[in-house]
Amino acid sequence: MRKADRHLLIKQIISTQTVRTQEELLNILESHGVSATQATISRDIRDLKIIKVPDENGVARFEIFQGDRFDGDGREEERRLIHMIEDVVIKVERVQFLTIIVTIPDNAQVLCALIDDIEVPEKVTTIAGFDTVIVISRTEEDAVKIEEYFNSHIIA
Secondary structure: OOHHHHHHHHHHHHHHOOOOOHHHHHHHHHHOOOOOOHHHHHHHHHHOOEEEEEOOOOOEEEEEOOOOOOOOOOOHHHHHHHHHHHHHEEEEEEEOOEEEEEEOOOOHHHHHHHHHHOOOOOOOEEEEOOOEEEEEOOOHHHHHHHHHHHHHHOOO
């Protein structure tokens, strides 16, 4: 199956079923005759900007990130980032020139990809884990600016 077709099927599955883990998504894909590796599914989740959000019982489930669409002003990526900060960021701390951003579980990689999509002069690079993003800056002053930006968009 082509990547575009697999992406379309994954979107359809996520939109119509409750999927909580990558393994569960792999099993559903296999039931549709699609064979894929865990690494492929991880890349697909990142590419499709699929995030985990708590359901009404507080249990995490996959959902397609629905960032607002704005045309013409070149700030769509930043607006998507702000929307995601509001949805998934729990805490932001700074240690010298590092900004540590804690997300709800399994959302750090998508957030990191959004940060990487935006030109941020205070950012040298980013690193993502399961629920933590680290933004590396050149100076402590740059890290303070990033910390303040993220903290200004967290919904308490």
